[in-house]
Amino acid sequence: MEAAAATANSSQRKPKRKRASAKSDPELDRLDSLPWNSALPQNDDDDAFSLFIGSNELEGGFLSLEEIDEAEYGLSIPEPEVDKRKTKKKKSEQNENVKKQQQDGVDSACSDDTVVEAELDESLKSKEKKKKKKKTKNKKKDAREDQTVEPSDAGLDTNVKDDIGEEDVDETEFYAWNELRLHPLLLKAICKLGFKEPTPIQKACIPAAAHQGKDVVGAAETGSGKTLAFGLPILQRLLEEREKAGNMVGERGEEPEKYASTGLLRALIIAPTRELALQVTDHLKAVAKHINVRVTPIVGGILAEKQERLLKAKPEIVVGTPGRLWELMSAGEKHLVELHSLSFFVLDEADRMVQNGHFKELQSIIDMLPMSNNSAEDNSQHVQSCVTVSSYQRKKRQTLVFSATVALSSDFRKKLKRGSIKQKQSLTDGLNSIETLSERAGMRSNAAIIDLTNPSILATKLEESFIECREEDKDAYLYYILTVHGQGRTIVFCTSIAALRHISSILRILGINVWTLHAQMQQRARLKAMDRFRENENGILVATDVAARGLDIPGVRTVVHYQLPHSAEVYVHRSGRTARASAEGCSIALISSRDTSKFASLCKSFSKDNFQRFPLENSYMPEVLKRLSLARQIDKITRKDSQEKAEKNWFDRNSSSVELVTESYDSEEEQVNKHKQMKASSRQLKKLQEDLKILISRPLQSKTFSHRYLAGAGVSPLMQEQLQQLARQKLSDHQGSGLGKKGKLVVIGQDCVDALQALRSAGEEVRMDAKDLAGKQRNMQNLKRKRKEEKKRLRDQRRKQKKKLKYGDE
Numbered sequence: 043m044e045a046a047a048a049t050a051n052s053s054q055r056k057p058k059r060k061r062a063s064a065k066s067d068p069e070l071d072r073l074d075s076l077p078w079n080s081a082l083p084q085n086d087d088d089d090a091f092s093l094f095i096g097s098n099e100l101e102g103g104f105l106s107l108e109e110i111d112e113a114e115y116g117l118s119i120p121e122p123e124v125d126k127r128k129t130k131k132k133k134s135e136q137n138e139n140v141k142k143q144q145q146d147g148v149d150s151a152c153s154d155d156t157v158v159e160a161e162l163d164e165s166l167k168s169k170e171k172k173k174k175k176k177k178t179k180n181k182k183k184d185a186r187e188d189q190t191v192e193p194s195d196a197g198l199d200t201n202v203k204d205d206i207g208e209e210d211v212d213e214t215e216f217y218a219w220n221e222l223r224l225h226p227l228l229l230k231a232i233c234k235l236g237f238k239e240p241t242p243i244q245k246a247c248i249p250a251a252a253h254q255g256k257d258v259v260g261a262a263e264t265g266s267g268k269t270l271a272f273g274l275p276i277l278q279r280l281l282e283e284r285e286k287a288g289n290m291v292g293e294r295g296e297e298p299e300k301y302a303s304t305g306l307l308r309a310l311i312i313a314p315t316r317e318l319a320l321q322v323t324d325h326l327k328a329v330a331k332h333i334n335v336r337v338t339p340i341v342g343g344i345l346a347e348k349q350e351r352l353l354k355a356k357p358e359i360v361v362g363t364p365g366r367l368w369e370l371m372s373a374g375e376k377h378l379v380e381l382h383s384l385s386f387f388v389l390d391e392a393d394r395m396v397q398n399g400h401f402k403e404l405q406s407i408i409d410m411l412p413m414s415n416n417s418a419e420d421n422s423q424h425v426q427s428c429v430t431v432s433s434y435q436r437k438k439r440q441t442l443v444f445s446a447t448v449a450l451s452s453d454f455r456k457k458l459k460r461g462s463i464k465q466k467q468s469l470t471d472g473l474n475s476i477e478t479l480s481e482r483a484g485m486r487s488n489a490a491i492i493d494l495t496n497p498s499i500l501a502t503k504l505e506e507s508f509i510e511c512r513e514e515d516k517d518a519y520l521y522y523i524l525t526v527h528g529q530g531r532t533i534v535f536c537t538s539i540a541a542l543r544h545i546s547s548i549l550r551i552l553g554i555n556v557w558t559l560h561a562q563m564q565q566r567a568r569l570k571a572m573d574r575f576r577e578n579e580n581g582i583l584v585a586t587d588v589a590a591r592g593l594d595i596p597g598v599r600t601v602v603h604y605q606l607p608h609s610a611e612v613y614v615h616r617s618g619r620t621a622r623a624s625a626e627g628c629s630i631a632l633i634s635s636r637d638t639s640k641f642a643s644l645c646k647s648f649s650k651d652n653f654q655r656f657p658l659e660n661s662y663m664p665e666v667l668k669r670l671s672l673a674r675q676i677d678k679i680t681r682k683d684s685q686e687k688a689e690k691n692w693f694d695r696n697s698s699s700v701e702l703v704t705e706s707y708d709s710e711e712e713q714v715n716k717h718k719q720m721k722a723s724s725r726q727l728k729k730l731q732e733d734l735k736i737l738i739s740r741p742l743q744s745k746t747f748s749h750r751y752l753a754g755a756g757v758s759p760l761m762q763e764q765l766q767q768l769a770r771q772k773l774s775d776h777q778g779s780g781l782g783k784k785g786k787l788v789v790i791g792q793d794c795v796d797a798l799q800a801l802r803s804a805g806e807e808v809r810m811d812a813k814d815l816a817g818k819q820r821n822m823q824n825l826k827r828k829r830k831e832e833k834k835r836l837r838d839q840r841r842k843q844k845k846k847l848k849y850g851d852e
């Protein structure tokens with residue numbers, strides 16, 4: 043009890059200390075020095091501290107404003123040196139207390155979490171032992187202690203470090219997380235994941251959502267860690283509530299069930315695709331591993347019984363796609379319709395969510411949310427009827443809306459600033475859908491709008507390029523990229539399933555193993571494709587835009603846009619499958635004359651002056667085209683065959699189902715001819731396949747290939763190693779036999795197999811000015827206009843002639 047009171051007192055004192063020393067904090071100084079956006083709507087009632095990051099130069103008005111309250115920003119303030127020892131002691135007491143409360147909370151919340159109990163027990167026992175060790179260690183770190191923030195003071199709990207194992211983790215590497223004041227168990231999980239510091243979007247969102255309880259609209263580049271930017275505040279709040287529940291139990295001696303959240307839905311996260319929902323679930327599970335918070339996916343393709351079983355476990359966090367969620371909610375699924383306990387409503391990839399195919403279901407889900415988000419009292423009658431809901435849960439529901447490409451109108455931003463948005467208003471108020479949905483979901487007027495997108499909104503470590511080619515040569519260039527620069531994982535994006543089928547078929551014939559992913563595939567096949575792609579470090583995935591958003595697969599080095607997407611947003615998301623977190627990557631767009639105007643508008647929307655041409659070694663192209671021509675012929679024959687077979691099967695199946703006896707009406711001669719044709723085509727197919735086999739059995743050779751050297755693209759590292767061994771062996775044999783230079787086998791490996799490297803070493807001269815592109819676009823438009831005019835002129839001429847003939851006849 044005393045310990046609890048001490049915790050409470052110290053937590054009451056904490057903010058004062060922070061404010062007093064706020065001026066000396068370098069992080070605040072840095073934030074203060076960031077530029078103000080004069081374009082922001084000014085309002086007397088504005089928060090005292092407004093921060094602008096990013097810009098609003100894009101068409102369509104991407105977010106360009108961040109509002110964070112200085113006082114509530116929650117930065118960790120260094121304590122004076124003299125107080126350190128005292129504070130450390132107090133902190134370790136607090137930590138011990140926290141652990142106890144937590145154990146209580148965990149116990150009461152769920153009895154089946156033996157892992158957490160065992161870990162906490164162990165950590166409490168070993169704490170004393172490790173404390174001594176730590177003191178000695180701290181002495182050794184005098185130099186580091188001179189720094190402003192003391193590591194052990196600022197959050198990385200000793201228990202946490204004990205659990206991770208000090209030999210594995212250097213706690214000093216995780217200092218950067220301290221200012222976010224996350225729960226020690228969350229820090230532990232973060233340390234285990236090896237995330238040294240929060241990403242900028244996490245730094246900005248966590249204080250606002252976790253400590254200030256604000257609604258958040260967040261925009262940041264692809265791969266910047268947005269999942270944890272909304273995931274950590276959810277877990278933090280659940281943990282805090284548990285601790286408070288534990289305190290209440292201790293102080294008042296009341297039943298823990300009265301305060302603890304047992305088996306209630308606390309957070310509903312909605313993502314646009316199944317893969318993304320499953321990925322978000324996995325990501326959150328990895329962080330929630332040690333805190334006994336259940337995270338469950340609700341997506342199409344999961345068996346109904348399994349889904350039922352998952353929901354019976356009453357998960358606190360549900361991540362789902364709108365379709366399946368609404369299907370279950372509208373059927374009255376018990377866990378999903380008890381929404382009064384919901385503390386977080388999250389829309390991931392929000393802009394996709396409001397597009398066709400999701401909007402209606404999402405709207406229905408939102409309409410099911412309890413209305414009175416602004417005043418807890420309004421809802422209290424309903425809430426009080428549920429005895430298990432603690433007063434902490436009755437706090438306002440938070441709405442978090444995230445994407446890499448969120449676009450809000452300045453109107454909506456003004457509204458948020460003014461605090462004049464209404465709940466559940468009509469959809470016909472003229473606002474665009476994302477805003478309407480946010481409002482209907484209960485987005486509050488003091489929402490923090492955090493935009494960390496750069497003017498081009500593309501990931502900073504992404505190198506972009508293009509290849510200008512004829513539409514019919516796209517296959518050849520794709521094959522070239524995959525063969526010559528296929529190191530690392532590659533995703534090839536198409537807009538249509540027909541194109542995807544065509545490419546994957548051609549590439550497979552050419553001996554390139556590809557996986558496919560599109561919306562018409564069965565869920566199991568989709569997941570299998572993803573798994574296989576993930577397993578292979580040089581894997582190739584051919585996908586439609588179902589894979590454009592959110593998918594987080596490490597090691598994707600290259601993204602190829604075989605067909606350009608319909609919007610700039612989709613281009614951003616597609617390209618964002620590479621250059622994620624701190625990695626680098628490149629994107630290559632294949633641009634035919636059909637795509638020129640689309641490409642020009644893309645450049646415009648990303649404020650790009652120039653785009654780099656992807657460097658090509660044209661001497662490889664004759665060989666590429668030779669292979670491709672064979673592959674196309676093979677594809678044509680096999681397609682025809684399989685189509686005929688399918689048609690025959692269909693006919694046989696249907697005729698037998700209606701007990702129809704079918705006879706062939708072909709004459710004998712016709713039948714013989716057909717048979718001959720089939721035989722010829724099968725012979726031709728065999729021949730083509732053999733020819734291609736010979737070609738692809740050797741590395742792709744340039745036109746200038748010299749047979750004195752074994753060189754060329756497509757030499758895999760393994761093949762190169764084997765050839766080098768062979769060369770060494772030959773050389774020693776020759777030296778032994780007294781042969782000279784003649785007969786020496788020289789192996790030249792690839793200098794640069796990686797597309798990114800090739801792009802970087804290509805230099806500036808291959809850059810194409812956006813003005814060139816604009817000029818080309820103008821020419822194309824002129825040409826189109828002239829053709830149209832010519833057609834019209836001809837039409838008019840014909841009409842006149844007809845008239846003349848008619849009147850002449852009369």
Ligand SMILES: Nc1ncnc2c1ncn2[C@@H]1O[C@H](COP(=O)(O)OP(=O)(O)OP(=O)(O)O)[C@@H](O)[C@H]1O
Nearest residue numbers: 237239240241264265266267268269446592594623
């Ligand atoms: N603080 C961090 N430090 C290092 N890596 C991180 C950190 N936070 C998240 N990551 C990793 O970064 C990768 C991208 O994260 P995430 O998928 O959340 O990005 P995102 O911003 O949602 O991307 P997208 O807009 O494409 O959906 C993941 O592999 C994640 O594990």
